Amino acid sequence: MSNTKVLPLLDASDAVAPCCPPLTERPFTAEEAETAARMFKALGDPVRLRLFSAVASHEGGEACVCDISDVGVSQPTVSHHLKKLKDAGLLTSERRGTWVYYRVEPSVLAAMGKLLTVAPAAA
Amino acid sequence: MSNTKVLPLLDASDAVAPCCPPLTERPFTAEEAETAARMFKALGDPVRLRLFSAVASHEGGEACVCDISDVGVSQPTVSHHLKKLKDAGLLTSERRGTWVYYRVEPSVLAAMGKLLTVAPAAA
Numbered sequence: 001m002s003n004t005k006v007l008p009l010l011d012a013s014d015a016v017a018p019c020c021p022p023l024t025e026r027p028f029t030a031e032e033a034e035t036a037a038r039m040f041k042a043l044g045d046p047v048r049l050r051l052f053s054a055v056a057s058h059e060g061g062e063a064c065v066c067d068i069s070d071v072g073v074s075q076p077t078v079s080h081h082l083k084k085l086k087d088a089g090l091l092t093s094e095r096r097g098t099w100v101y102y103r104v105e106p107s108v109l110a111a112m113g114k115l116l117t118v119a120p121a122a123a
Numbered sequence: 124m125s126n127t128k129v130l131p132l133l134d135a136s137d138a139v140a141p142c143c144p145p146l147t148e149r150p151f152t153a154e155e156a157e158t159a160a161r162m163f164k165a166l167g168d169p170v171r172l173r174l175f176s177a178v179a180s181h182e183g184g185e186a187c188v189c190d191i192s193d194v195g196v197s198q199p200t201v202s203h204h205l206k207k208l209k210d211a212g213l214l215t216s217e218r219r220g221t222w223v224y225y226r227v228e229p230s231v232l233a234a235m236g237k238l239l240t241v242a243p244a245a246a
Contacts, residue, residue, distance in 0.1 A: 023172070023175060023176040023179045023180070023232075024176070024179040024180055024184075024227070024232075025176075025180055026176070026180045027173060027176050027177040027180055027191075028172055028173050028176040028177075030169065030173070030195070033169035033170070033172040033173045033176075034169045036166075036172055037166065037167050037168055037169040037171075037172045038167075040163050040164075040166040040167040040172070041163075041164070041167030041168070042167075043159075043160065043163040043167075044160050044161075044163040044164030044165075044166075044167040045160055045164070046153065046156040046157045046160040047156070048160075049146070049151055049156040049159055049160045049163070050150060050151050050153070050156045052146060053146045053147070053148075053149070053150050053151040053156075054150040054151075056146050056147040057146070057147055057148055057149045057150055061147075068150075071153075072153070104147070106241050109146075109147075109239055109241055110239075110241055112239045113236050113239035113240060113241070116232055116233075116235045116236035116239065117236060118229050118232055118233055118236070
């Protein structure tokens with residue numbers, strides 16, 4: 001890829017902010033649960049999960065729709081699922097010329113990983 | 124709690140086996156995505172997430188239904204969500220006397236955390 005412009009990773013106005021302590025630390029409040037459930041739900045579909053891992057594992061951490069449509073569903077369905085991943089704050093996107101490029105939001109991924117930390121106190 | 128019997132943590136016959144590499148490592152196969160999506164979907168509901176964190180953070184890592192029903196929904200709804208968490212392999216349960224006790228399956232939680240590891244190669 002020749003385009004070296006830095007992507008505005010944290011410019012997703014409706015992205016879910018990283019939230020919440022580990023699930024094992026204390027009972028979640030209703031607000032925390034709403035935010036975190038939205039992220040988990042976005043990954044709770046096999047096609048979305050395949051698209052997400054295709055973007056996340058692609059060279060340079062970003063992928064064009066043209067790179068990741070090989071998941072056995074129609075192009076409109078791919079677009080629908082990519083939009084859901086964006087709405088949940090898991091992906092950002094940028095149009096460059098003909099194609100839209102998708103990139104994983106690492107801070108959100110890290111926040112979800114933190115939620116699933118097994119706290120020693122709960123053992 | 125006076126009952127010190129060791130719970131058969133890994134005796135969940137229909138539990139989801141821990142699966143899959145980090146999402147950032149390579150594109151998931153259809154089978155991997157099915158398995159992992161089932162776990163994420165189970166946490167993709169605010170009420171389930173609150174129940175799950177209530178169990179996970181409870182003293183001793185287990186909780187009776189009587190301990191965790193304070194999430195603003197009816198008892199049948201609580202039971203329904205706890206069953207979904209069990210079906211996804213995230214909780215195990217055991218009846219003791221009057222009450223059913225729920226316990227988090229740490230290996231499944233750890234496997235989900237691993238999925239969300241941000242691999243350096245993807246940066």
